[in-house]
Amino acid sequence: MSTFDTLGLKPDLMTALKDAGLKTPTPIQTKAIPLALQGQDVLGLAQTGTGKTLAFGLPLVSHLLDAPERPAARTAKSLILAPTRELVNQIADNLRMLTSKTKLRVTTVVGGQSINKQIHQLLKGTDILVATPGRLIDLMDRKAVDLRTVKHLVLDEADQMLDMGFIHALRRIAPKLGTPRQTMLFSATMPKPMEELSRAYLTNPAKVQVSPPGKAADKITQSVHHLAGKAEKAAKLREILSADPDALTLVFARTKHGAEKLMKGLVADGFNAASIHGNKSQGQRDRAIKAFRDGEITVLVATDVAARGIDIPGVAYVINHDLPEVPDSYVHRIGRTARAGREGEAIAFCAPDEADLLRQIEKLMKIEIPVASGTAPKDPVARKPQQRGQGRGKGQGRPAGNAAAKPNGNRRRRNRSRKAA
Template sequence: MTTFADLGLSPTILKALEKTTLKTPTPIQAQAIPHIMQGRDLMGLAQTGTGKTAAFGLPLLHRLLDLGHPPGPKNVRALILAPTRELIGQIKDNFEVFTKGTAVKVTMVVGGASLFKQAQALSKGTDILVATPGRLIDLLERGDVSLEKCAYLVLDEADHMLDMGFIHSLRKIAKHIPLKRQTLLFSATMPKDISEIADTYLRDPIKVQVAPPGKPIERIVQGVHYIPNGDKARLLEEYMKKHPGEQALVFGRTKHGSEKLMKLLATWGFKVGSIHGNKSQNQRDRTLTEFRSGQLDVLVATDVAARGIDIPTVRHVYNFDMPNVPENYVHRIGRTARAGAEGTAVAFCAPAEMGELQAIEKLLKKPIPVLGGAPWSADMVAAAPKPGQNRGQRPGGRGGQKTGSSAPAKPQGQRPGGQKPRSGGAPKPQGGSFAPRRADGAAGAKRRPG
């Protein structure tokens, strides 16, 4: 059996690991760590909940420990980018465990927090900066941080980071990073069009894949229930009453709809909270803390919580609204069955969502077992309400009838968090030092000032 000591990690890191629950490397860790320690660019693909943060964090820390001197003012030695504030916080928490007893400094910058305080924290420089793209751009434009000496770039949830929602921000950031760097990409899924873009950013990369892309953890018991949109809330109530005291994560498609569903579940007596893009960072942090501590049994969220959030006590995931990006289904249900536990994932499919379900099953390369109802006919799908219709529908009734409770609005074709739907493949990178790396090391466009 491989141990962390067998991987060549420094005694300082091994000592820190003794105080954690990490006893033996997971497959992604065992395969990725040696290559990263050798300085290779790497793309790591592994199922959710398999330890990807330690897979890039431990060897990165090992390499930084050898430097022996602090970074200069405003300088960053290693940059880790992730798509959500929650994931950034989780990565920072993990790194603080790994760096305990060392001089390595880890700094986090995210939107929704004080820009002035973040600039102060960066004024003396940092070894590892964990950031969301938007806030990092703010700091770069103000001249509060420099990436000129950044030798390591890590994209966590790389498929999402290279998607249309972030690609333009990444181009801006990469103009500030030297071409001579080590680049690491990690994700649970990597669609072909995104993979092609990722390949242009990596130099002679090693690809480590410990499970087929898009394959959910085998411990998750999946199922789909065909049900009219107006009946979903009552069905959700029935499911959750079958496992009192066990934590459940419920995914909605929109911020507005998720908040309405949360309030409805609260009136029915559930200890429930919500996180989505309309909540402040303090509100989101507080709700996640309450969920982690067991004060809440149910968390309703948009896809802001679908990537990277590690709460081992989640036993059930409900796709109240089907995701219209099929890879997000894998990320959503990966919030359960973590750290060796078991879990269930139930999807509620209304007539208008048959296309989303079929795309998910195509990704999984197998049908999801049917728990109730029957696949909607082509006529039912054609007659399903179009986006923006039935906004006044109430989810508390049966048989699709309106009742006195507020309904979560469920516009089709809109991405989680109110983003515009993705159309076609992600754009190819253009210009800047995030353009395809050339073997001769030639630089891309001129460096952006500031």
């Protein structure tokens, strides 16, 4: 088994990893870091929860330590683009852990926060700029940031950026960056548009893949409940939550209104719940995630705004109250559990009008999700129900609760998903 000592990292980085209690790299880190340290462009494919942030963060910081000159005002030496505010903050937290013993500066810019404050922060220049594409373009339009000095570009969760329509923003941003530069693109899935993206922005990239695209983490136990409609969903959700009330559970809804209504109903029924979605301010979202991380709340109801922005190892269950319209999103949702080598459980509810969405998900993942209860509509032979506790240790299963392949290219459907978040 390899260790970080064998990857050729600098002493400052080894100290930061030791202080964080990190000794053994994940497979994506083992494969990607040496290539990125050599300056190669990297195309990294790995499921969520496998340590992609450090896979690009460690070599990026290493390169910046080799170029110690301070950045000029309003400039950045490296740029990381991510699709959501939560993911930007998560990446920045990891990078600040790595740079805590150095003079490197990490700056974030996201929507939902004061742009004037961000303009002021950029006046000093920064070594690492972590941004959502939309807010970065706002700052570019105001001439608050000069990207010509960027020599390292990272596109994280690039497939979601495509789903959310950020390709147009990327086409505006990329020509403003410095050349030559190193580009690293990381993703959990590899739809055809991703291949086109990699050809456009990467030069002879080294491809690193540690699991088939669309595959969930091995330690996730999956199941599906076939239900008649919304009323049955509500009852089943409360039944599952009541069976293990202290476990951290992430519940996904399709729309902002639906998430808020679902959360309020759970609170009214005595559950310790909060919600995050696109109608919440950044402060509200940050506070809800912190409370969830700290165990102050045990149920977090979210739209896909949280599918890739929550890195909380303690999430025991992910419940898909509503199946996503984009199959890839299912993989990212359930990737919020079983993180950092832990076990987790993913439970899906499927109403009759969601049967086709379930089929698309199963086609993408090349599996048949075990049935916990009910029968699939128009399915002549009901699949065998999953046994309670299947895939989990004794006493860890929940009563009743244990028991995309081509991506959706429909622009209208992608737009609906983006609006829902």
